[in-house]
Amino acid sequence: MIIGAGPAGLQAAIHAAKRKADTVVIGKEMGSALFEAKIENYFGLAGVTKGADLLATGQEQAESAGAKVIRQNATSARQEDGSFAVVLESGTEIRARAVILATGITRKKLNIPGEAEFLGRGVSYCATCDCSFHRDVPVVIAGDESEAAVSAELMTKYASTVYWASDSRDVDDALMEKTVAAGVRILDTTIAEIVGTEKVTAVRMADGTEIEAKGVFIELGGKSSADLAMDLGILPEIDDTLKVSPDCATEIEGVFACGDVTGKPWQLAKAVGQGAVAGLSAAEYAKSGR
Amino acid sequence: MVTELTNQNFEEFIGNNKVALIDCWAPWCGPCRRMGPIIEDLANELAGKVGVAKLNTDDNGAIAVKFSISAIPTLLIFKDGILVQTLVGLRSKEDIKAYVMSV
Numbered sequence: 001m002i003i004g005a006g007p008a009g010l011q012a013a014i015h016a017a018k019r020k021a022d023t024v025v026i027g028k029e030m031g032s033a034l035f036e037a038k039i040e041n042y043f044g045l046a047g048v049t050k051g052a053d054l055l056a057t058g059q060e061q062a063e064s065a066g067a068k069v070i071r072q073n074a075t076s077a078r079q080e081d082g083s084f085a086v087v088l089e090s091g092t093e094i095r096a097r098a099v100i101l102a103t104g105i106t107r108k109k110l111n112i113p114g115e116a117e118f119l120g121r122g123v124s125y126c127a128t129c130d131c132s133f134h135r136d137v138p139v140v141i142a143g144d145e146s147e148a149a150v151s152a153e154l155m156t157k158y159a160s161t162v163y164w165a166s167d168s169r170d171v172d173d174a175l176m177e178k179t180v181a182a183g184v185r186i187l188d189t190t191i192a193e194i195v196g197t198e199k200v201t202a203v204r205m206a207d208g209t210e211i212e213a214k215g216v217f218i219e220l221g222g223k224s225s226a227d228l229a230m231d232l233g234i235l236p237e238i239d240d241t242l243k244v245s246p247d248c249a250t251e252i253e254g255v256f257a258c259g260d261v262t263g264k265p266w267q268l269a270k271a272v273g274q275g276a277v278a279g280l281s282a283a284e285y286a287k288s289g290r
Numbered sequence: 291m292v293t294e295l296t297n298q299n300f301e302e303f304i305g306n307n308k309v310a311l312i313d314c315w316a317p318w319c320g321p322c323r324r325m326g327p328i329i330e331d332l333a334n335e336l337a338g339k340v341g342v343a344k345l346n347t348d349d350n351g352a353i354a355v356k357f358s359i360s361a362i363p364t365l366l367i368f369k370d371g372i373l374v375q376t377l378v379g380l381r382s383k384e385d386i387k388a389y390v391m392s393v
Contacts, residue, residue, distance in 0.1 A: 120361040120378030129319035132348065133360040199358070215360070230320050235327075238382045 001086060001094055002067075002279075003074050003228060004102030006032030007268055008259025010058035011275030012100050012282065017065035021283035024094060025062060025069045026086065028145075028170065029055045031221060033104055033260060034268060042268050054268075070094075072172055073146040073222025077231040084232065084254065089146040089222075090172040097286040099232065100278045101250070101257040103225035105240060105266070110142060110218055114194030118216070122200025127151035127217045131158045139215035140203050141184075142191050144168050147219040149175050152184040155217065163187050163211060165203075191216065225261045239263075248278035256282045292333045293343040297352045300345065307341025310368040311390055314359055316348045321380040322363045328383045332390075340390055369393045 002009045002016070005027030017023040029035055034051035042049070059069055072088045077099070084099045108125055109115060115123055124130040127141070131154055138161040141152040149171045152164040164179070165187040171179075180186065189207040194200055194216050204210050226240040233252045236242055241263040248256045258274035260266045295303055295312065304310045313329045315322035326344075333342035347354040347362055357366060357373065367375035367390060374393045377386065 120364060120376065121358070122360060124361045125379075126319065126321060126361070129316065129321065129363075130361045132316075133354065199360070226324075227320050230323065235324060238324075238328075238380065 001096035002100040002102055005029055006104055007034050008271040008275035009102030010062045011272045012279035013062035013067040014065045015276050015279030016283040017067040019283035021286050023067040025067055026074050028071055075146055075150055075223055077228050079232055089175045091174055098254045098282040100282050101261055102259045104260040106221050106224040118194050118196055118200045123216050125218050127154050134159050134215040136160045137214035138212055140165055140213045141217045143219040145170050146222050149179045151217050151219040153179045153182045156182040165191050247281040248274055292330055295343045295345040297350045300353050303343055304368040304371050310341040312366040313344045314347050314362055314364045316362055319362050325363045325380055331383055367393055
């Protein structure tokens with residue numbers, strides 16, 4: 001099971017599937033740093049190539065090799081009886097003998113006015129950590145994907161009102177339904193500015209409206225690579241990267257990592273190279289029945 | 291050694307240590323679990339110079355409220371019993387040490 005549908009994850013899938021391992025890739029192409037990139041320094045590719053085109057072709061190659069690609073984020077992971085289980089945003093659980101973390105490095109910040117100033121004074125990047133400090137007050141969640149939805153749903157148990165601001169939601173229907181049923185108020189706009197004095201008092205939205213809020217939870221993308229790694233028993237480095245051996249193995253047997261999540265250089269060539277290594281290592285491990 | 295603080299012994303600890311570094315954390319907080327080993331290292335390295343302690347904000351909400359903590363991990367640095375620095379979020383050992391030594 002490969003978490004992450006960028007170049008590292010897809011190359012890992014191509015190699016693992018060709019080695020006849022049952023291979024599934026979990027992730028969204030737009031979650032990859034390559035999606036918006038233009039490539040002009042990759043071996044054998046002349047001119048400028050759009051990253052999105054490479055991802056589309058890479059996904060087709062992975063599927064032709066026999067891999068299944070599920071366009072969802074992972075919301076949690078765990079180790080269980082010598083194998084691994086990952087829960088998708090739809091709630092479906094997938095099990096595997098080996099896991100490859102190819103999540104990339106998650107962008108965490110919105111980089112909007114007030115964000116840095118009010119960190120720890122209303123602004124948080126971890127609803128799970130900070131939910132209990134925001135009892136009976138209005139809060140706003142920012143983010144387009146599963147982590148924002150999961151966080152918004154969690155916050156309905158604590159906050160008086162939970163708003164979820166996004167102008168381009170990309171979550172599974174089942175998760176969206178669950179979030180709305182929990183009472184989350186949906187705003188089809190983004191946060192332009194976080195305002196306050198000592199602490200956050202309100203957010204100004206891109207559509208010009210202002211909403212009273214005591215908490216702002218910034219939860220971009222899917223569950224972060226660091227959190228997934230911790231779910232699996234791996235302690236990430238301080239910069240959220242994961243240490244791997246030359247065969248892309250992590251400290252936990254059966255868990256491999258490749259691509260940007262293993263640290264610099266953040267280059268397509270390195271992601272693809274490590275993806276190949278991780279795919280082969282994981283396929284060998286999964287089939288060995290150790 | 292990292293001292294475990296509570297609402298009851300908090301004031302005594304910051305009073306008894308010229309410089310005190312308090313790690314405010316909770317068990318379900320991922321970044322807090324990553325901060326744990328860093329704080330333990332710092333406690334050993336700074337033994338005799340800085341009092342290093344942990345405060346579980348879930349069990350000791352009164353202190354969290356007193357110091358307006360709304361995100362964890364938060365590190366509080368006290369000098370002569372007075373709060374001189376608040377650091378929010380996961381930080382490297384070197385970063386924390388530099389703050390502690392500069393107060």
